[in-house]
Amino acid sequence: MKGEAERQMAVRDRDRFSTATRLRLLGEQTAARVYRSQTKRQARRSRLTGRAALLALVLCTMIVALAYPMRQYVSQREQIADLQRQREQARERVEQLRDLKARWQDDAYAEQQIRRRLHYVMPGETGYVVVDPNAARQSRADLGAAHRPWYTNVWEGVDKADASDQ
Numbered sequence: 001m002k003g004e005a006e007r008q009m010a011v012r013d014r015d016r017f018s019t020a021t022r023l024r025l026l027g028e029q030t031a032a033r034v035y036r037s038q039t040k041r042q043a044r045r046s047r048l049t050g051r052a053a054l055l056a057l058v059l060c061t062m063i064v065a066l067a068y069p070m071r072q073y074v075s076q077r078e079q080i081a082d083l084q085r086q087r088e089q090a091r092e093r094v095e096q097l098r099d100l101k102a103r104w105q106d107d108a109y110a111e112q113q114i115r116r117r118l119h120y121v122m123p124g125e126t127g128y129v130v131v132d133p134n135a136a137r138q139s140r141a142d143l144g145a146a147h148r149p150w151y152t153n154v155w156e157g158v159d160k161a162d163a164s165d166q
Contacts, residue, residue, distance in 0.1 A: 103109045114120050121127040 104113075119127060119129065
């Protein structure tokens with residue numbers, strides 16, 4: 001028995017150290033490693049894919065749920081800013097009108113404006129009116145207008161106004 005056992009060990013050792021046996025064992029080990037890594041990768045990939053899909057679904061749901069309120073919020077902030085600008089402009093206008101009212105309550109300012117706008121003069125003063133030479137030429141051309149019917153003059157005035165806009 002001892003001899004038989006030693007003989008089997010010798011055959012095993014010889015087979016163990018033979019090139020063909022070593023290559024076969026190496027191939028089996030490599031195949032097992034590759035299979036294990038592929039299995040792990042597939043398992044990991046499938047778990048990450050499910051997690052990623054759930055995360056994407058949650059993010060999309062959050063974006064959709066928050067899109068309308070955010071749009072409303074931004075719109076309302078713009079409206080508030082516009083109303084604040086309008087309020088500030090109205091305040092400035094009120095201040096201008098208060099200043100104007102205070103000036104008109106001053107007799108000297110009122111007299112100055114009346115003289116300038118209405119061409120009033122105080123007793124003893126001489127008033128002068130400077131006539132624009134272009135206006136004098138136009139008035140001479142309009143002398144013929146007195147002899148035409150009134151509606152012709154109105155229509156000519158409309159034509160002149162229309163021509164001056166262009």
